[in-house]
Amino acid sequence: MYRFLWSRQWVILTLLGLVMIPTMIRLGFWQLHRHEHRVANNNIIAASLRATPLPVEKVTHPGAVLPHSDLYRAVTAKGHYDTAHEFVARQRTAGNTQTDDQSGGQQIGYHVITPLVLDDGRAVLVNRGWIAPGDDPAAFPKIPAPPSGEVTVTGRLRPDETTSATGIRNKHGLPERQVMLISSVLDAEDVPARLVSGYMELVSTSPKPAAGQPALIPEPDHSSIGPHMAYAIQWWLFTLMVPVGWIVLFRRERAEILAARARPETPQEPEGSVPVAV
Structure with a gap:
């Protein structure tokens, strides 16, 4: 029944999924760490400016x-x-x-x-x-x-x-x-x-300088946290989609095999045969 899982197509699909899952999990944590670094950096800058x-x-x-x-x-x-x-x-x-x-x-x-x-x-x-x-x-x-x-x-x-x-x-x-x-x-x-x-x-x-001085460098942005947390969640959602997609394809393949087995076989007459009148 499940011999199709050993076909070349399914072996490649399964191996690809097994590689993608840990890769995307790591990418999600990479983006999470970038988010944490950004937040910590913002806190340092805010504290330094207030000091x-x-x-x-x-x-x-x-x-x-x-x-x-x-x-x-x-x-x-x-x-x-x-x-x-x-x-x-x-x-x-x-x-x-x-x-x-x-x-x-x-x-x-x-x-x-x-x-x-x-x-x-x-x-x-x-x-x-x-x-x-x-x-x-x-x-x-x-x-x-x-x-x-x-x-x-x-x-x-x-x-x-x-x-x-x-x-x-x-x-x-x-x-x-x-x-x-x-x-x-x-x-x-x-x-x-x-x-x-x-x-x-x-x-x-x-004392205050004369007019026409160089334009002062603006204060650094320490409120924006960037899209890193959203990217982390996206990678983890993609990770969940891999096994879900594999199961959907597996059930579809299994249903097609069961449907093919359930169809009655139509007998075929041999080539070159001539109907005999009774």
């Missing part, structure tokens, strides 16, 4: 490895800007700073990176915000000057950028004072003061 700002020199130092728990940590820094060693990070989008182009996409420009020399002689890189590109991409863009003299800045602490973390490939031979990655390690030789690890995304400055 009372600490002096940057108490959170980082030259050569430090910033822990993930300090991602976007609110920090303050007091000192004066070193505009002589200011540079820009290339190919940066404006985010939601109201500078999107007319086609609906985000305009590509620069992030302005200015070292802030602290009172102890060390310096921290400050991402002062986004500016539009000039007509000549090889020329250093015109950048609004920051406040002169001693300032106090508040910002979000970010780890040094790397290609593996950002997907931005570092390039050599770029125009003067232009970089691809914002890194206290890669940019240390271009800044005379010793740089602390990481950099700051500027949030506010005291």
